[in-house]
Amino acid sequence: MADDTNGASKKPSTGQKKELSMEIRLLLAFGLMGIVLFVTQYLMPKQAAKPVVEQSAQTAQQAPAQKQAEPPAVAPKPATPTKPGAQKPEAVAAVSSQKEELHVIDTENYRITFSNQGASIHSWILKKYKDNQGKPVELVSSTAAPKVGWPFSYIFPGQKPSTNLNGALFAVKQPDPATLEFEYSDGTTTARKTFHFDPKTYKSLFRSEVTGGGKGISHQLAWRGGFGDRSVHNAPDLQKSVHYDAAKAKLVEEGSGSASKGPVTVSGSFHFAGIEDTFFAAVVLPEPGSTMEMTTWQDHIVPVAGAEEKPHVGISLGGKDINEALLFVGPKDTSILRSTDPKLETMIDWGWFWFIAKPLFLALHWANDNLTNNWGWAIVFATVIINLLMLPMRFSQLRSSQKMAKLQPELQAIQARYKDISMKDPRKQKQNEETMALYQKHGINPVGGCVPLLLQMPFFIAFFKVLSVAIELRGAQWLWVTDLSQPETIPIRILPVTMLITQVGMQRMTPAVGADPQQQKLMMYMMPIMMTFMFYGASSGLVLYWLTGNVVGIAQQYFFNKAAAKPAPPQVIIPKKK
Missing domain, CATH: 2.70.98 (Beta-galactosidase; Chain A, domain 5)
Structure with a gap:
């Protein structure tokens, strides 16, 4: 029975194995993607690791006085309880x-x-x-x-x-x-x-x-x-x-x-x-x-x-x-x-990035109450604002990509000189030194392309926590999605598939910083596939956040590419007067 206990205090057991939390898994996933982005800028691409019975309630008639031969003692009312220690007969x-x-x-x-x-x-x-x-x-x-x-x-x-x-x-x-x-x-x-x-x-x-x-x-x-x-x-x-x-x-x-x-x-x-x-x-x-x-x-x-x-x-x-x-x-x-x-x-556990998650939830709540009257559109609205705030970083990334594109002939020359040298050969270190010296000469940060992804990681995890713990989003609908806190219930989930398409499209629009076709193929297809695999079982609201970011990124990249394609105005040389 439920009253069998010795009442002894015992210390919690620490012998049980605990599964990795979703936050740690997300950090590992982003870390893996960051490593791939970093390594492929220096080395030949390597093979990536594979990765109740409900109790029915029935109302009974209240007539206890008629069912008892003797009236029960008067029970104290909650508002005026008897104090502990009072004498009982x-x-x-x-x-x-x-x-x-x-x-x-x-x-x-x-x-x-x-x-x-x-x-x-x-x-x-x-x-x-x-x-x-x-x-x-x-x-x-x-x-x-x-x-x-x-x-x-x-x-x-x-x-x-x-x-x-x-x-x-x-x-x-x-x-x-x-x-x-x-x-x-x-x-x-x-x-x-x-x-x-x-x-x-x-x-x-x-x-x-x-x-x-x-x-x-x-x-x-x-x-x-x-x-x-x-x-x-x-x-x-x-x-x-x-x-x-x-x-x-x-x-x-x-x-x-x-x-x-x-x-x-x-x-x-x-x-x-x-x-x-x-x-x-x-x-x-x-x-x-x-x-x-x-x-x-x-x-x-x-x-x-x-x-x-x-x-x-x-x-x-x-x-x-x-x-x-x-x-x-x-x-x-x-x-x-x-x-x-x-x-x-x-x-309410807002997670490691609580300082982002809680304000983010309040912003979503405000947008839902005052603008959209729908949590899905509130997520879209918040995502657009976040991406606009990151616009200066994207401009910086574009300039870095343009500089990298201009250096491709020199980078290819360095790679050709060390083409037949093994990765274990000490001379291979010389190639890395020459490459880094070239970057420093032209003021290029070789990992600059990873920065936007790393900046999105805290927001991504914050969105994950908000969708995981905020009961206000539990059962929230958006278009065909019946619950933004859960994956789509249809056989083929539209949001992750659309996210894959937009991710590939954005990769194709982004200027290639390397001339290696294998490297370009890796970046164009492998990364979106990894992301889709990770997102396919995620909550619909989380996928909607990333998908909206892709759409905004495509629009920004389109205008970036148009601006970069414009030729510089010709310089007019005015001859000096003699």
């Missing part, structure tokens, strides 16, 4: 229900189904967000519950009550449509849970209290077996436990691997703590200055019916006999997080 009347019941809280943002068995949550549906199957996102895993319990099940790290509270049938009261009060007592053990929801936001208040023999029993409330949208690719690896250490002003995230050798418990003054995936989070925000415990679990769960078991992260929170806090369960939308608590925005 040693003997209380038995309070329970006769059968399992489902109770529903339905607001404009979510639909939550509670069970009075264990006072747990069997479904938490976010109405305004869809999964990959087009259904409203279900945050609760029904396939995990039989093994690790439903969300808000009890866990007792230390003293355990005399009865299994996760199997107990609680009596339920609903004083208003946004409040549920659960209570159970067998005369010795008493447990109460209260939930009060804000019908307009994703916030709620909860309170949980357990006593045994008149003494408080410390406990935690769990959300195990994974969390969030399970329809996305590799969902278990995207789910993490999270807490913000107020003392260190630091966000701490842990995957299921941190608990591979057993549950890991930390305690302290947390600004918030809970569980998350890329786009959604369920966190509690305790009173400032208070302390709490958080345990991270690894649960081997079947993600969906018929699939193989995979390790999923889980959490349990609390550590006192009375646990109460503000609860946020909803999307990691910047404006929603900020309005709930500004610190919650730290859960």
Whole structure:
């Protein structure tokens, strides 16, 4: 059952291998392309290395007073909770229900189904967000519950009550449509849970209290077996436990691997703590200055019916006999997080280039809200602006290319002198020295052609992060694209193919800096193919960004070539007067 734990704190395991993040893969890809661009300007081209079962919610009639022989003790309201340490009577009347019941809280943002068995949550549906199957996102895993319990099940790290509270049938009261009060007592053990929801936001208040023999029993409330949208690719690896250490002003995230050798418990003054995936989070925000415990679990769960078991992260929170806090369960939308608590925005991972990604997202948001009313066209708009800002760099690259073209006869002469010399021959170094001396004489930077590509790398990675973590772009449509944060769903993806065509076209328009036909062929076809291979499985918004940059680059190169083709005006020599 979910309440079996020794409560021991263990250090995270470091033995598991981690896959390279997408940011590192992108850096490696750009580094490889930069090496190819650099090496081909000096040497003969070499062969490049190959490279839920959804839980149905049914509304039950609320009439607990008629179903009980004795009225339950009055549950405290969330607004006026009893302070920890208050004295409890040693003997209380038995309070329970006769059968399992489902109770529903339905607001404009979510639909939550509670069970009075264990006072747990069997479904938490976010109405305004869809999964990959087009259904409203279900945050609760029904396939995990039989093994690790439903969300808000009890866990007792230390003293355990005399009865299994996760199997107990609680009596339920609903004083208003946004409040549920659960209570159970067998005369010795008493447990109460209260939930009060804000019908307009994703916030709620909860309170949980357990006593045994008149003494408080410390406990935690769990959300195990994974969390969030399970329809996305590799969902278990995207789910993490999270807490913000107020003392260190630091966000701490842990995957299921941190608990591979057993549950890991930390305690302290947390600004918030809970569980998350890329786009959604369920966190509690305790009173400032208070302390709490958080345990991270690894649960081997079947993600969906018929699939193989995979390790999923889980959490349990609390550590006192009375646990109460503000609860946020909803999307990691910047404006929603900020309005709930500004610190919650730290859960959005903008990556290494956050100083570019976050302003870029704000610029896209502004363009979408004020100009385009469409995230796809906002990406096009932002890309055009970025390329216009890089226009001076492109002019510099053009001048460098023109100088390189004029030096081709001298470069060919140097290559001819060392044509039959092996690459391992020390005399080959002399060729490189003569080539570099020629470049220096004419003020040419041989790697100048790589600079625009290197400058685009931070923007490329920033766009990738924005499309990966900004829930505002999740499900955003543009023309035939149904979701800019995902690859196209059609059999042949139009954006990557069009990107390949424009990349080849731009290479053909760019003046060749070398006379070697093999080198020109490498640059003209190999690089676009490498880029297309890398982009084919990327999000549509990312491909749209690069494609738009190619189109703008073609337009710029066209005017550059036209200007370069114009002959210099003839100089008029005025004879001196005698």
